[in-house]
Amino acid sequence: MSDFKQDSQDLLKYLGGKENISAVSHCATRMRFVLVDSTKANQEMIEKIPAVKGIFTQAGQFQVIIGNKVSDFYNAFIGISGIEGVSKDQAKIAAKQNQSFLQRLVGTLAEVFAPIIPAIVVGGLLLGFRNILEGIQFSALNNQTIVQVSQFWNGVNSFLWLICEAIFHFLPVGITWSIAKKMGTTQILGIVLGITLVSPQLLNAYAVATTAAKDIPFWDFGFFKIDMIGYQAQVIPAMLAGFMLCYLEKFFRKIIPESISMIFVPLFSLVPTVLAAHVILGPVGWKIGSAVSTFVSFGLASSVNWLFGALFGFLYAPLVITGLHHMLLALDLQMIADFGGTNFWPMVALSNIAQGSAVLAIIFLHRGNKEEEQVSVPAMISCYLGVTEPAMFGINLKYLYSFVAAMIGSGIAGMISTLFGVTANSVGVGGLPAILSIKPQYWLQYGICMLIAIVVPFLLTVIFRKQNILNKIDRVSN
Structure with a gap:
């Protein structure tokens, strides 16, 4: 802790002093500050502090990248400043005072999807592996698939579907649970609500299109009927129902006496929500989700799809800076539900690769700079494994020209991927590793796109630096 005494004192000073800090917390690699007045932070001097690997502002928080020793730095900072630390959740609540409505909306969506991302990632890997087993005909196997010639791998393939189905078909359960967790309401009610959207007694969402209207099961209440349709893999219906449940629970907790709240709050919250989910929210949400995914799919198949791919690839990294990229996960999941795959995710992965390649070029250009390599090398590895923030905020945004080079390379790769x-x-x-999630028939094409995302950003970063293009702090004499 004593190693960071001077750095902590300097950081406190350049943040504007103790009175300018309303909350402080830390995550795995970053110090998170909620500042009273962000303009008082001397960013130039903060970046010169030896322990600081980079800074950025996101979701109303001033974040300082420290690295793996952030907990030691945090303890030193708390000891010197005398400020009592708070949890990450408390810091997020405090940060909302600095956020616009759009920032709060994006932040909410990010916090809803963040807890379920690990399951989605696992599901994607398993689906990719299953496609190798059942979707590729190998010449060495007389043009048969692996499951056709091996009972063992046929059993493995069938077993893995149990996990994939639980993740994707029952996705609404995860969404409604995560919303309840985010909103601070009863999580088990969120789980129960999600199950009512995917119950086995309902007609599976994937079977609706091939089922005649007269054959769709229904609940008969005498004077009206409700179709018994499930919402497997549907995102928007689950989100609408989840938020309704949470707001109803909060409302009834305010007006129902505490002595009977355990009985009537869940009852009055859950039953109306389940009814609304199957009568209004589900059908409307399904139509909205289908309309959006159909529109996007039409754009990707249009004569100007190359332009769409180029713009998306070029602009994805700036979206990460703003946090707006979290909203795309819902669209990815909706397209997977409607069309059995997504064209967005390949471009997201290419953008990650491009940012890592730009950092690789910085490592090459600044070889021998041991101090910077403590940030750049781990950041590059992190990028190639799918996490771009350390690379973007620690290296590429600092130099700018490497960030733009990565954007250009990502744009070109995105355009080719779309074509x-x-x-x-x-x-x-x-x-x-994203290639494991790509449908096998596109592996060669995607391999070309990956090569572009590696080579173009690297070369452009070297050229930009040598020619002093967009280069203000790393200039080379010609």
Whole structure:
């Protein structure tokens, strides 16, 4: 802790002093500050502090990248400043005072989807592996698939579907649970609500299109009927129902006496929500989700799809800076539900690769700079494995020209990916491992796109630095 005494004193000073800090917490690699007045923070001097690997502002928080020793730095800072630390959740609540409505909306969506991402990533990897087993005909196997010639792998393939089905078909359960957790309401009610959307007694959502209207089961209440349709893999219906449940629970907790709240709050919250989910929210949400995914799919198949792919690839990294990229996960999942795959995820992974390649070029250009390599090398590896923030905030945004080079490389790779029609089975691990989530028939095309995302950003970063293009702090004499 004593190693960070001077750095902590300097950080406190350049943040504007104790009186300018309303909350402080830390995560795995970053110090998170909620500042009273962010303009008082001397960003230039903060970046010169030896322990600081980078800074950025996101979701109303001023975040300082420290690295793996952030907990030691945090303890030193708390000891010197005398400020009592808070949890990450408390810091997020405090940060909302600095956020616009859009920032709060994006933050809410991010916090809803963040807890379920690990399951989605696992599901994507398993779907990719299952496609190898059942979707590729190998010449060495007389043009048969692995499951056709091996009973063992046929059993493995069938067993793995148990996990994939639980993750994707029953996704609404995870969404409604996560919303309840985020909103601070009863989580088990969120789980129960999600189950009512995917119950086996309902007609599976995937079977609706092939089932005649007269054959759709229904609840008969005498003077009206409700179709018994499930919402497997549907995102928007689950989100609408989840938020309704939470707001009803909060409302009834305010007006129902505490002595009987355990009985009547769950009853009055859950039953109306389940009814509304199957009568209004579910059908409306399904139509909205289908309309959005159909519109996007039409754009990706249009004569100007190359332009869409180029713009998406070019702009994805800036979206990460704003936090707006979290909203795309819902669209990915909706397209997977409607069309059996997504064209967005391949471009997201290419953007990750491009950012890592730009950092690789910085490592090459600054070889021998041991101090910077403590940030750049781990950041590059992290990028190639799908996590871009350390690379973007610690290296590329600092130099700018490398960030733009990565954007250009990502844009070109995104354009080629769209022209090839590269499709992923699901969201998976970003960066280089993303190829496991790509449908096998597109592996060659995606391999070309990955090569572009590696080579173009690297070369452009070197050229930009040598020619002093967009280069203000790393200039080279010609």
